[in-house]
Amino acid sequence: MSLSRTRIVRSVRLPEAVEARIAREFDAPSPPPEPLNTAALFRQAEETQAEALLVTHHAAIKGDDVSRIPSSVRLVATVSVGLDHLDVKAIRSRGIAVSNTPDVLTECNADLALLLILAAARRAAEYTALVRKGWGRDLAMDEMLGMRISNKTLGIVGMGRIGQAVARRARGFGMTVLYNNRRRLASELEHGATWVESLEDMLPRCQIISLHLPGSDDTDGMVDQAFLSRLPRGAIFVNAARGRLVNEDALIEALRSGQLAGAGLDVCRNEPNPDPRLLELPNLFMTPHVGSATVETRTEMGMLALDNVAAMAADRPLLSPVEA
Structure with missing residues (x-):
C-alpha cells in the first residue's frame, strides 16, 4: 500500500464505478466477496492501519464495538442515510467523525414507496401468484378486485425528504x-399536502398510510393495534422506512381480519429473516429492503461516502457529517 493515498476498508462490495474510484484514489484491500461483519472489518482495519471505515448495516458499530475501533480510524462513513447500526454519540466521543449519505437516495426510496402502494392496493402479490400457478381460468367481474389509488387520501407519517x-x-x-x-413544514415543502398535528386525528381520514420516519426507541412499535384500528376498514398500509416501527403481531392480525386490505413492506423487524407468518399472507407484497437499490443511487451513495473520506484526508469539512 502506498503511503501517499488514504487507507480505507469497506464492509461490502460497492457498485462498479465506486470500486473503480477506490482502485484509482485509495489504498484498500480487495472488495469482500461477502459482507464483512464488525469483527472482520476491524481486523482488516487493524492490519492495514485504515484511516476510514466504509460501512453499511452489515457491520454495526454499537455498544462495546465502539471501544474496539482501531486507533488509526478517523472517520466512519456509512453508505446509508439511516444510522440505526451506529452509536454516533459514542463514536464521536472517541474523536472519530461520522458521515452518511442523505439526499442521494430520496428519489429512489420515494419511487419504491409508490411501488408498494400500487402493489398492495392492486393485489400484485395475489395476481402474480395466480399467473405463476398457470392462471388457467377467466376471473369473474367481482373477483380479486383491488383499490384504485387515484383520488384516495394518503397519509404520510414523517415528512422528511422522502415523505x-x-x-x-x-x-x-x-x-x-x-x-x-412533529411540526408543520414551510408551505413550499408541503407539495400540496395538509399537516395534521394529531396522528390519531389523521388516521381515520386515510385510505392509504405510508411510514417515512426513522426508527428509534421512541418510535419502536408505534404501529400497533390501536394505530391500525384507527384506519378505515380495508385500508392499505405501507412501510419503506424501518421494520422496528411496526408491531408485527398487530400487523398480521389486521391483514388476516380484513382491517387492512393489503400491505406493502420493504422492511421488517428480523431482517433478513422475516416472520414466517408474514410470508404466508396473500395480501402482503414485500421487497427485501431495496429502497435504494438502483445502479444510479447506490453509485451516488458510494461516491458521496468517498467524497467524505477525501474531505477528511484533506482536512476539509465533511460534505455530509453526522452530529451526535
Missing part, C-alpha cells in the same frame, strides 16, 4: 395528501 418526495408523486395520481410531523 416530501412521496407527496410530490402522489399529486400525479390526484391523491389528497395529509401528513403528520
Whole structure:
C-alpha cells in the first residue's frame, strides 16, 4: 500500500464505478466477496492501519464495538442515510467523525414507496401468484378486485425528504395528501399536502398510510393495534422506512381480519429473516429492503461516502457529517 493515498476498508462490495474510484484514489484491500461483519472489518482495519471505515448495516458499530475501533480510524462513513447500526454519540466521543449519505437516495426510496402502494392496493402479490400457478381460468367481474389509488387520501407519517418526495408523486395520481410531523413544514415543502398535528386525528381520514420516519426507541412499535384500528376498514398500509416501527403481531392480525386490505413492506423487524407468518399472507407484497437499490443511487451513495473520506484526508469539512 502506498503511503501517499488514504487507507480505507469497506464492509461490502460497492457498485462498479465506486470500486473503480477506490482502485484509482485509495489504498484498500480487495472488495469482500461477502459482507464483512464488525469483527472482520476491524481486523482488516487493524492490519492495514485504515484511516476510514466504509460501512453499511452489515457491520454495526454499537455498544462495546465502539471501544474496539482501531486507533488509526478517523472517520466512519456509512453508505446509508439511516444510522440505526451506529452509536454516533459514542463514536464521536472517541474523536472519530461520522458521515452518511442523505439526499442521494430520496428519489429512489420515494419511487419504491409508490411501488408498494400500487402493489398492495392492486393485489400484485395475489395476481402474480395466480399467473405463476398457470392462471388457467377467466376471473369473474367481482373477483380479486383491488383499490384504485387515484383520488384516495394518503397519509404520510414523517415528512422528511422522502415523505416530501412521496407527496410530490402522489399529486400525479390526484391523491389528497395529509401528513403528520412533529411540526408543520414551510408551505413550499408541503407539495400540496395538509399537516395534521394529531396522528390519531389523521388516521381515520386515510385510505392509504405510508411510514417515512426513522426508527428509534421512541418510535419502536408505534404501529400497533390501536394505530391500525384507527384506519378505515380495508385500508392499505405501507412501510419503506424501518421494520422496528411496526408491531408485527398487530400487523398480521389486521391483514388476516380484513382491517387492512393489503400491505406493502420493504422492511421488517428480523431482517433478513422475516416472520414466517408474514410470508404466508396473500395480501402482503414485500421487497427485501431495496429502497435504494438502483445502479444510479447506490453509485451516488458510494461516491458521496468517498467524497467524505477525501474531505477528511484533506482536512476539509465533511460534505455530509453526522452530529451526535
